[in-house]
Amino acid sequence: MTTTVRMRDITDEDRERLLEWRNSPAVSAYMYSDHLISREEHDRWFDAIRPRGDRRYWIIEVDGAPVGLANLSDIDRVNGRCAWAYYLADPGIRGLGVGSYVEFWVIEHVFGVLGLTKLWCEVLLSNEAVWRLHEAHGFKREALFREHVVKNGAPVDVVGLGLLARDWAEKREAMAAKLRAKGYAIPV
Helix, strand or coil: CCCCEEEEECCHHHHHHHHHHHHCHHHHCCCCCCCCCCHHHHHHHHHHCCCECCEEEEEEEECCEEEEEEEEEEEECCCCEEEEEEEECCHHHCCCCHHHHHHHHHHHHHHHHCCCCEEEEEEECCCHHHHHHHHHCCCEEEEEEEEEEEECCEEEEEEEEEEEHHHHHHHHHHHHHHHHHCCCCCCC
C-alpha cells in the first residue's frame, strides 16, 4: 500500500482543527509552550499567519486526510536562511515515514524553490526521535540551549540544529532512496 502525502496551504477551514491539534497532549508535549491555548490567542495567531514574506504554513495531508502542520519562519533572504518546524497531530500515522517525507519536502522547498542556503530548527532535547530524524537528513547539532524553556513547571534543554544546502546535496539521494523504498514518489 502506498501512502500519499500532500502539503497544502492553510485555509480558513483549518482554523478549528489547528486549535484542537495544538491543545492536544500529543502535540503540546513537544511544543515550547504547554498551556491551554484560548480561542482569542489562537485567533490572533491564525489571523497573523496569512502568507507573508518571512513565513509559510502548510497542512500535512496523508491519503487526503489532514494530519499535521509544517511551517517556515524567519525567512531571511539577505542571509539565505530560515527556521522550520512541524508536527504530526495524528499518532496513528507515525511509523509510515510521513515525518521523513515532510522533512525531505521542506528541505527541497527551502533549497530548491526558495534558493536559501541554510535551514535550522530547535527541538526539545527530550524529543530524541525528531532530532535524530533531523540528523539522519544531514542536520548538524549547532547548539545546546540549556534550560531554554519551561515545560510542566521545569526548565528543559533544547537542541539547535542546522543544515546547509551543500550538505543536503551530499545526503539527498540516500534519503530519497529510503523514501522510495517505503513507496513514496520522490523526483530524481
